[in-house]
Amino acid sequence: MLNLVLFGPPGAGKGTQSAKLIEQYGLIHLSTGDLLRAEISAGTTLGLEAKKLMDQGILVPDAVVIGMIDNKLNENKAAAGFIFDGFPRTVAQAAALDNLLAQHDVSIQQMIALEVEEEELTQRLLSRGKTSGRPDDQNEDLIRKRVQEYTEKTAPVADFYAQQGKFTGINGVGEIEDIYAQIVSIVEKN
Numbered sequence: 599m600l601n602l603v604l605f606g607p608p609g610a611g612k613g614t615q616s617a618k619l620i621e622q623y624g625l626i627h628l629s630t631g632d633l634l635r636a637e638i639s640a641g642t643t644l645g646l647e648a649k650k651l652m653d654q655g656i657l658v659p660d661a662v663v664i665g666m667i668d669n670k671l672n673e674n675k676a677a678a679g680f681i682f683d684g685f686p687r688t689v690a691q692a693a694a695l696d697n698l699l700a701q702h703d704v705s706i707q708q709m710i711a712l713e714v715e716e717e718e719l720t721q722r723l724l725s726r727g728k729t730s731g732r733p734d735d736q737n738e739d740l741i742r743k744r745v746q747e748y749t750e751k752t753a754p755v756a757d758f759y760a761q762q763g764k765f766t767g768i769n770g771v772g773e774i775e776d777i778y779a780q781i782v783s784i785v786e787k788n
């Protein structure tokens with residue numbers, strides 16, 4: 599099984615690069631942001647509660663996203679592997695993911711981080727907001743709040759994987775294909 603965490607701040611290109619990895623390696627894409635937006639569209643209680651926080655650019659509680667990932671791992675026991683996108687976003691989520699994967703006798707091979715400066719992120723997200731329909735991409739204050747949440751709560755997750763010798767950071771600014779080629783070379787080394 600190939601299990602990867604694609605890491606980086608909002609707007610770093612995780613979704614774009616995930617799509618390419620899924621196509622090449624047949625992995626299942628687990629994006630907690632996408633799963634939460636599906637809950638909102640379905641009008642579930644979980645979705646309505648999560649929306650209140652997402653509309654403020656604040657992380658939803660760990661237990662909510664850990665539960666969603668647990669369900670997806672159980673639903674896809676025969677998968678070739680998973681690509682985790684936008685999860686884990688706190689050290690507690692990273693520790694929970696290790697435990698969940700251990701229950702299936704598997705583990706994360708690598709966390710690959712896409713590194714992009716804040717100004718570039720803000721411009722990318724504002725531009726994405728013109729077509730994505732995502733309310734949290736259309737307001738500059740909200741984008742800055744999301745980047746702040748990332749810096750405070752999510753950036754330490756990189757150390758969690760670095761301590762396990764599983765962290766590789768790459769420059770997330772450049773041609774999509776060039777960035778993807780770097781990701782593939784990291785994956786192929788594992």
Ligand code: AMP
Pocket residue numbers: 608630631632634651652655656657658659660663683684685686687688691734744
């Ligand atoms: P994303 O699509 O990954 O940018 O996520 C959109 C929003 O969903 C975030 O700003 C958070 O409010 C929430 N969210 C997504 N994934 C997580 C997570 N792993 N932990 C907590 N909140 C999350």
